[in-house]
Amino acid sequence: MLKKRLGGKIGKVKGRKFRYKARNESGRLVGGTITAESETAARARLRERRYFVVELKPAPQAGGSSFAALTAPKVTARDLAVFCRQLATMVQAGMPLLTCLNVLGQQSDNKTLRLTAASVAMAVEAGNTLSEALRAFPKIFPELFVTMVEAGETGGALEEVLERLATQLEKDADIRAKVKSAMSYPLVILAVALAAISIILIFVLPTFTEMLTSMNLPLPVPTLLVIGLSDFLRGYWYLVLLSLAGAVFALRQYARTKNGRRAVDRLILRLPVFGTLIRKMIIARVNRTLSSLVRSGVPLLQSLAIVRRIAGNQIVAEAILSAENSVKEGEGLAKPLERSRVFPPMVTRMIAIGEDTGALDNLLDRVAQFYEREVDATVSRLSSILEPLLMVFFGLVVGFILLAVYLPMFSVVAGIS
Secondary structure (H helix, E strand, O other): OHHHHHHHHHHOOOOEEEEEEEEOOOOOEEEEEEEEOOHHHHHHHHHHOOOEEEEEEEOOOOOOOOHHHHHOOOOOHHHHHHHHHHHHHHHHOOOOHHHHHHHHHHHOOOHHHHHHHHHHHHHHHOOOOHHHHHHOOOOOOOHHHHHHHHHHHHHOOHHHHHHHHHHHHHHHHHHHHHHHHHHHHHHHHHHHHHHHHHHHHHHHHHHHHHHHHHOOOOOOHHHHHHHHHHHHHHHHHHHHHHHHHHHHHHHHHHHHOHHHHHHHHHHHHHOOOHHHHHHHHHHHHHHHHHHHHHHOOOOHHHHHHHHHHHOOOHHHHHHHHHHHHHHHOOOOOHHHHHHHOOOOHHHHHHHHHHHHHOOHHHHHHHHHHHHHHHHHHHHHHHHHHHHHHHHHHHHHHHHHHHHHHHHHHHHHHHHHO
């Protein structure tokens, strides 16, 4: 109770953060962080809590520019999934939460997560709930993670929520990896093909150009086009690179604006083949996340707000916001989503059935499973179709260059014969 009474004052203090270890009135060792103007003020505030200070030192600044912060390994969704799965297993086995966190703080493969787990353990030992301790690390534990843990604590089903959260993170990481692989593969092939064509035009073709020029032959149009392109690349290659870099930079800056982000996201959803794949990925992620939140006991409006922020596409986020506003006014979830035309009819009808039957979480989970299978099938089809198409494209371009080079020679041979 004393900690709660002092929490409001301490939270408003402007100053430095200090990490402390202290013993409370019962002699138990506790730890955490405290904000104060100076080390003396921090000690005074801890004495107000009736803590006997054992150790007090400045805490590392969050988001600082230190070399350690810059080189710290990033915590991925898979790392968090493993963290959840291990924590759920230990809690189900009857181990105390603090012991579980201390074990995870010692054995995690990710250094950043290992140190964070140790800090969370200290905060829990100091009297915070697990969700309160996790909320202090927003760059490590996203809002979805903390909200579901809080719901699990409130409902007394923390281990079940952790298992559900681990599954959610694993599914999300899998589907992201598949879409990333499907999109990066053709880009890599295309980049290699363009690099090979550029080498031919810049380094190989000039030898033939000198030979053809010395023969004073009338050159056909394809040959003139290829020679002109080769001369331009050799003379102004830096302009090509600068133009490409400038175009990428301008697009990135435009995408950071509100209207630009909206235009880019709309264009992405309308791309042939890839737009459909990305739309399916977003629908699967949104439905699975919403299902997990609702099943964990998070209120629907709060769940929609979280899903809107993790949608990853401005057009989809606007559709969810519209649904969120309609739910506030007492309307169901399915109709506003149907009006947005972002979600397919099958999705909105399944949601409507879920609302009518009171099984919204189950229906959302089924929709997510369906679209996850659709993503798998689409990725498989892309892998089998794009490779031969790209190879044909590369062969046609190289064939055109070779034909342009040899056409004058064919005319010479024909003239001699």
